[in-house]
Amino acid sequence: MNGAEMAGSVAVVENVWGEAFDKLARTHDVRWEPDAWVDDDLLRHTLSGAQAVVVRNKARMTAEMLAAAPDLRIVARAGTGLDNIDLDAADNAGVVVSAALGVNAMSVAEHTLALALAVLREIPAHDRGVRNGEWNRSSGRELSGKTWGLLGFGATGMAVARVLRGFDVRVLAYDPYVDPAAADVREAGVTVTGWDEVLGSADVLSVHLPATRETRHVLSDEAFAAIRPGAVLVSAGRGEVIDESALAAALRSGTVAGAGLDVRESEPPGRSPLDAHPTVIYTPHVAGLTVESQERIASVLADDVQAVLAGRRAVNAVGKHDLWTPA
Numbered sequence: 001m002n003g004a005e006m007a008g009s010v011a012v013v014e015n016v017w018g019e020a021f022d023k024l025a026r027t028h029d030v031r032w033e034p035d036a037w038v039d040d041d042l043l044r045h046t047l048s049g050a051q052a053v054v055v056r057n058k059a060r061m062t063a064e065m066l067a068a069a070p071d072l073r074i075v076a077r078a079g080t081g082l083d084n085i086d087l088d089a090a091d092n093a094g095v096v097v098s099a100a101l102g103v104n105a106m107s108v109a110e111h112t113l114a115l116a117l118a119v120l121r122e123i124p125a126h127d128r129g130v131r132n133g134e135w136n137r138s139s140g141r142e143l144s145g146k147t148w149g150l151l152g153f154g155a156t157g158m159a160v161a162r163v164l165r166g167f168d169v170r171v172l173a174y175d176p177y178v179d180p181a182a183a184d185v186r187e188a189g190v191t192v193t194g195w196d197e198v199l200g201s202a203d204v205l206s207v208h209l210p211a212t213r214e215t216r217h218v219l220s221d222e223a224f225a226a227i228r229p230g231a232v233l234v235s236a237g238r239g240e241v242i243d244e245s246a247l248a249a250a251l252r253s254g255t256v257a258g259a260g261l262d263v264r265e266s267e268p269p270g271r272s273p274l275d276a277h278p279t280v281i282y283t284p285h286v287a288g289l290t291v292e293s294q295e296r297i298a299s300v301l302a303d304d305v306q307a308v309l310a311g312r313r314a315v316n317a318v319g320k321h322d323l324w325t326p327a
């Protein structure tokens with residue numbers, strides 16, 4: 001197909017991959033600018049004339065950016081968190097926002113378990129030791145028989161609960177927006193309860209909260225003071241939820257025994273007091289990134305982009321419109 005026959009123009013402004021995106025490029029005029037999110041001017045330039053844009057978690061789709069892209073019909077979010085997209089502005093502009101909600105949840109759940117077990121069994125420290133010629137056979141701690149607390153019981157919290165079925169653990173969850181009587185919640189075998197109970201009971205506390213005005217720094221000095229002493233913390237939602245200075249203090253005092261952090265207050269992070277702590281394990285925001293999840297995400301989003309550009313409804317719309325609605 002030559003440019004004139006293509007079924008619409010698509011700007012890819014962050015690093016996304018998957019076979020379905022490659023297929024989309026055979027029928028649509030796809031402009032790959034994976035670094036365009038870094039600079040607002042470059043992003044604006046890349047969006048000019050685009051009818052669809054594919055973003056991850058960095059490109060800031062603000063009201064101003066949407067206004068600079070008058071041809072835009074759909075913002076396709078290759079992932080879950082929506083903190084970089086002004087949904088109200090997209091709604092007002094008649095633009096569809098499609099997101100792969102829940103599509104990477106099992107990847108996040110497996111990674112959450114991996115981080116918790118790595119902290120409990122001190123795997124990175126042992127690995128470093130053996131490479132340095134040491135043979136330090138100290139005891140780790142079991143997960144069996146313990147209490148796991150989930151902060152946020154949406155798709156990823158629910159997937160963690162599913163993975164935990166293979167372990168002998170009691171699972172508590174804090175999420176005031178879920179109905180404890182809903183069938184999927186009851187079937188998950190999880191007790192949905194209050195903030196204080198989850199904090200005060202959990203031996204492992206995993207965080208699966210989105211970044212919102214309400215969740216910023218909810219894990220503060222005050223919250224760490226309420227945590228069960230010696231708990232392990234895993235952070236797999238958004239870094240802004242945890243006040244990292246408060247976490248560093250909680251690690252120093254021993255309130256928190258160790259932490260597995262996939263997400264950080266700023267990404268990539270600068271040097272941090274957490275770096276010096278031997279029981280802190282980092283991963284670079286990869287909990288949701290697996291070959292399988294990225295293929296699934298590409299598939300659902302490419303379908304939605306194709307649909308909206310052809311005048312059909314998006315299946316994964318998260319805003320007011322599932323069909324482009326010229327403002």
Ligand SMILES: NC(=O)c1ccc[n+]([C@@H]2O[C@H](COP(=O)([O-])OP(=O)(O)OC[C@H]3O[C@@H](n4cnc5c(N)ncnc54)[C@H](O)[C@@H]3O)[C@@H](O)[C@H]2O)c1
Pocket residue numbers: 080081082101102104105108151152153154155156157174175176177178208209210211212214215236237238262263285286287288289
């Ligand atoms: N580390 C990663 O790679 C990765 C991957 C996927 C998602 N995420 C992040 O994790 C977040 C959660 O993902 P998800 O798929 O479970 O999303 P989700 O929307 O399915 O679940 C989020 C849950 O948080 C709850 N919640 C919102 N505000 C709350 C509050 N103040 N207190 C308690 N609960 C609250 C909601 O009710 C919802 O049930 C996403 O928003 C995204 O930012 C990170």
Ligand SMILES: O=C(O)[C@H](O)CS(=O)(=O)O
Pocket residue numbers: 056057078079080081082104288289
């Ligand atoms: O929100 C998500 O889905 C994850 O944080 C992964 S990414 O899409 O933001 O990279």
